[in-house]
Amino acid sequence: MYHSPVTNALWEARSKIFERLLDPPKDAPPQSELITKTPSQSRTTIFYNFSSDYILREQYRDPWNEVRMGMLLEDLDALAGTISVKHCSDDDSTTRPLLLVTAAVDKIVLKKPISVDIDLKIVGSVIWVGRSSIEIQLDVIQSLKEESDVSHSVALTANFIFVARDSKTGKAAAVNRLSPETEREKFLFEEAEARSKLRKKKRVDGRKLENGEVNQLEPLLAEGRIFCDMPALADRDSILLRDTRLENALICQPQQRNIHGRIFGGFLMHRAFELAFSTAYVFAGLVPCFLEVDHVDFLRPVDVGDFLRLTSCVLYTKLENPDQPLINVEVVAHVTRPEIRSSEV
Numbered sequence: 466m467y468h469s470p471v472t473n474a475l476w477e478a479r480s481k482i483f484e485r486l487l488d489p490p491k492d493a494p495p496q497s498e499l500i501t502k503t504p505s506q507s508r509t510t511i512f513y514n515f516s517s518d519y520i521l522r523e524q525y526r527d528p529w530n531e532v533r534m535g536m537l538l539e540d541l542d543a544l545a546g547t548i549s550v551k552h553c554s555d556d557d558s559t560t561r562p563l564l565l566v567t568a569a570v571d572k573i574v575l576k577k578p579i580s581v582d583i584d585l586k587i588v589g590s591v592i593w594v595g596r597s598s599i600e601i602q603l604d605v606i607q608s609l610k611e612e613s614d615v616s617h618s619v620a621l622t623a624n625f626i627f628v629a630r631d632s633k634t635g636k637a638a639a640v641n642r643l644s645p646e647t648e649r650e651k652f653l654f655e656e657a658e659a660r661s662k663l664r665k666k667k668r669v670d671g672r673k674l675e676n677g678e679v680n681q682l683e684p685l686l687a688e689g690r691i692f693c694d695m696p697a698l699a700d701r702d703s704i705l706l707r708d709t710r711l712e713n714a715l716i717c718q719p720q721q722r723n724i725h726g727r728i729f730g731g732f733l734m735h736r737a738f739e740l741a742f743s744t745a746y747v748f749a750g751l752v753p754c755f756l757e758v759d760h761v762d763f764l765r766p767v768d769v770g771d772f773l774r775l776t777s778c779v780l781y782t783k784l785e786n787p788d789q790p791l792i793n794v795e796v797v798a799h800v801t802r803p804e805i806r807s808s809e810v
Contacts, residue, residue, distance in 0.1 A: 493561040495631060500555060501642040504650050507552040507601075508590035511544055516584050525581055532579040534742075534755050535735040537605070537621075542567060542731030544589055545601045545625035546723070552591045552599060553629060553640050563638050564630040567730040568598065570761035571624040571660060578754075579620045583607055592624075592650070593657030597637040600657045601625045624657075685781075709779040711744045717771045728767040733798065737761075737775060741794040744777040748792060756791070764810060767800055774799040774808075 515522045527533045549565045579585065589603035605621035631638045645651045692699045713736065723729040738758075745753040767773060775798050783791040801808045 493559065495633075495638065496555045496557070496560045496563070498555075499639060499641050501644050502552055502591075503644050503646050504590040504592060505646070507548045508588065509544060509548050509551065511540075511587045513585040513587075515581055522581055527581070529752060530581060532581050532585070534575075534579075535738040537579070538573070538738055538758075539729075539731035539735040541573075541587065541603050541605075541623050542570075542625065542729070542734060544587055545603060545623075545627065548589050548591060548601050549599055549627040552594070552643070555641070561632050563640070564632040564635075564725060565627050566630065566725075566727075566766070567625060567763050568628040569626045569763060570734070570758060571600070571626060572760065573621065573623040573758035575621050575755055575757060577607075577620050579605065579607055583609070585620075591643055592645075592653040593661065594640055594643040595661060596639055597630075598626060598628045598661075599640055599643075600661070601627065602653060602657075624660075706778050706780070709744065709748050711740060711747065711777050713740050713775045715773050715775075717767055717769055717773055719769050722769055726769070728769065728771070730763055733763075733767065733773075734761060736773075737777075737796040737798065740775050740777045741796050744779060744794045744796075745792045748779050749790075753792065759793075765800070767798075772801045772803065774801055 513521060513525070515525070525532050525536055545567070546565065553563050553565060585605065585607045587603055587605050589601055591599050592602045593600040601624070603623045603625070604619050605623075606618050607620045608618040629638045629640045630636065643654070645654045688700060688703055689705060692703070692705050715736070717728045721728050721732045742753060742755065775796055777794055777796045780793045780795045782793070785791075797810055799808050799810055
């Protein structure tokens with residue numbers, strides 16, 4: 466089987482601890498002392514030699530001669546997992562390893578189109594740690610010959626949040642400390658710290674609508690009521706959310722699992738992205754251009770054999786620039802277990 470560069474890097478980085486992950490010593494103790502590490506110790510770079518590797522190029526090519534974004538999301542999650550293992554490993558074979566899982570994706574922003582004919586690299590490292598959570602930033606870099614400024618070469622940025630659990634008890638486990646060295650690393654650490662505080666505040670306070678959001682929402686709800694009660698008089702340039710829905714269903718297979726035996730988070734993002742893309746495509750009647758992923762939340766693990774239902778719809782549109790209207794699509798995944806009449810997000 467042909468593996469992507471990220472898959473190979475993932476196995477290489479975890480090769481030293483993979484054996485004890487599969488068959489850890491009985492009653493192995495947890496890590497006793499936390500280590501202070503720098504971002505450079507977890508920094509990992511992956512190269513895609515698209516210009517010279519035909520097989521790799523065709524594996525990642527989409528119908529419009531750009532990189533398949535769903536596959537790239539899968540690789541980003543795999544690489545982020547590798548980086549989290551590097552940071553959290555204590556290089557002690559007598560202790561049991563931590564269970565590291567993707568908790569969320571804070572943001573993914575595409576800054577320019579990514580060509581499948583030009584070499585590509587992904588660079589990532591840990592930029593922030595809390596007690597049991599870590600944030601990893603990944604930069605997808607594709608340089609053109611005429612681009613001398615390195616910042617112009619960054620095609621995409623992504624921020625992944627991982628949480629650590631004790632592999633035996635399942636409880637939250639402390640992770641190694643992080644010591645930023647350069648001014649850039651300190652800046653990224655402070656930014657991530659601010660995002661962490663904001664997430665905690667939102668969990669406590671809940672999501673509150675601002676006045677501007679309420680003013681935007683009220684006329685939309687009023688128009689929706691007209692669609693439901695007086696469809697013949699409704700605005701012909703509008704459509705109900707339910708009429709934009711698409712759905713996909715699949716049985717999760719053993720080949721899609723991660724090293725912990727659960728379904729790989731990157732695979733779930735891959736499937737969700739392609740459904741969102743299809744939803745925007747059908748809604749607009751034109752090939753959409755991906756701009757960003759606002760956030761992804763992994764609320765619970767998905768197991769092999771689970772019946773997964775992905776449902777998408779257009780949440781809202783922005784028409785401030787008629788030449789470049791914006792479409793926001795939401796995808797929700799339900800794990801359905803017919804035997805016990807259960808369906809959970």
